[in-house]
Every structure is written in C-alpha cells, then in structure tokens.
Amino acid sequence: MTSLHTDAVRALTDWQPDEDGQQELRRDYLAHLAAHPDGLWRACLPGHITASALVVDPAEGRVLLTLHPKVGRWLQMGGHCEPGDGTLAAAALREAVEESGIAGLELLAVDGRTAPVKLDRHHVRCLGKDKPENIHLDVQYVAVAPAGARELISxxxxxxxxFGWEQLPADTDHSVRDLVTRARALV
Structure with missing residues (x-):
C-alpha cells in the first residue's frame, strides 16, 4: 500500500460527518480501500477514489466552477489522484490549482485541521464516451481563494x-448545490 492509501484511510476514519447518508458513504469508501490496495487509481474498476475542491471567495460571496468538457456541466475542480500526491487533501488542492489557475489556494481547515466537507458517489465515463461507466468515490474539500484571485482557464x-452563492447556473446538479451550501456555512 502507498502512503496516499494510508492517508486516505486515515482522513476518512478521522472525519466524522453528522449525517447518516454521509456516514454510510464514508463506510463504503473505507470498505473500498480495504478491499482495493489500488483503490485510489483510475485503473481500479469499476470504481476509484477521486479528490475535488470547491474554490470559494468568501469576501466576495462567490464560488468558482468549471464547465467540465466531458460532463458538460458546471462542477467544482477535481479529478484523479496521481502518484506524486502525498495526501488526499494534496490531490484535491493540486486539482484545484491546476484547473483554476489560481496560485495561493488554501484548503479550508475544519475544527483546526484539513478535512473533507462532503463525499459524493457518481457514475462517469472517465475512460472515454465509448467505454463503460465507472464509479467515482469523490472526497470533496473547500479551497479558499486569496483576495483578488484571478482564474485562468486550463x-x-x-x-x-x-457565481454568487445564490446565483448558480440553473442546470447545476444537486450534489454541487449541496457542496456550495456546506461551504458557505463553513466560511
């Protein structure tokens, strides 16, 4: 097992959500990691752990979303873990910086430590549109943008x-709306 795998187990074990649905997902993610030493890598099928971060600007009351080329919807920044990621939080932060172009992002500390804000399990075709769907077990964080941050499309x-907290695109799915609501309550 890799240090990233060990960190993912620790991060999910330490995080104690206060909702039954999130607790159930947390248990499922931990069971996935126990059964799959390769459970963080894209090659692990039919599902694998991914990491994402919602970029927020609390001073301006807004969130940064990306129009995802494969999904065709506005989403938070995120994606697959890579061998150089030392922690799950580092993977989420790397993805947020790469996809937003914003240097100086910092993951939000919850109760004094960096921790997930939410989990979301969804079906995607990350291997290509003509390939079978697989499952992303997404671990979601919040990344705070520095004052005056300017995005750069990658x-x-x-x-x-x-987008303002209350001005999300009409077709934004429930999962992203829930993540925005949680982020707003935390900042």
Whole structure:
C-alpha cells in the first residue's frame, strides 16, 4: 500500500460527518480501500477514489466552477489522484490549482485541521464516451481563494466562471448545490 492509501484511510476514519447518508458513504469508501490496495487509481474498476475542491471567495460571496468538457456541466475542480500526491487533501488542492489557475489556494481547515466537507458517489465515463461507466468515490474539500484571485482557464475546462452563492447556473446538479451550501456555512 502507498502512503496516499494510508492517508486516505486515515482522513476518512478521522472525519466524522453528522449525517447518516454521509456516514454510510464514508463506510463504503473505507470498505473500498480495504478491499482495493489500488483503490485510489483510475485503473481500479469499476470504481476509484477521486479528490475535488470547491474554490470559494468568501469576501466576495462567490464560488468558482468549471464547465467540465466531458460532463458538460458546471462542477467544482477535481479529478484523479496521481502518484506524486502525498495526501488526499494534496490531490484535491493540486486539482484545484491546476484547473483554476489560481496560485495561493488554501484548503479550508475544519475544527483546526484539513478535512473533507462532503463525499459524493457518481457514475462517469472517465475512460472515454465509448467505454463503460465507472464509479467515482469523490472526497470533496473547500479551497479558499486569496483576495483578488484571478482564474485562468486550463485545457481541462471549457470555461471557468465565478457565481454568487445564490446565483448558480440553473442546470447545476444537486450534489454541487449541496457542496456550495456546506461551504458557505463553513466560511
């Protein structure tokens, strides 16, 4: 097992959500990691752990979303873990910086430590549109943008846009709306 695997188990074990649905997902994620030493890598099928971060600007009351090229919807920044990621939180932060182009992002500390804010299990076609769906077991964090942050679109995004807490795009799915609500309550 890798140090990333060990960290993921620790992060999910230490995190104690106060909702039954999130507790159930946490148990499922831990069972997945116990059964799959490769459970953080894209090659682990039919599912694998991913890491994401919602970029927020609390001073301006807004969130940065990416128009995802494969999904065609506005989502938080995130993606697959990579061998160089030392922790699950580091993977989420790396993805947020890469996809937003914003240097100086910091993951939000919850109760004095960096911890997930939410878990979300969803089906995707990350191996290609003509390949079978697989399952992303997403561990979601919140990344706080520095004052005056300016985004820069990467090749991983069709568009990047700031939205007010209450002005999310009409077709934003429930999972992203829930993540925004949780982030807003924490900042």
């Amino acid at each position: 090749e991983e995004s069709l568009d990047l846009r700031w």
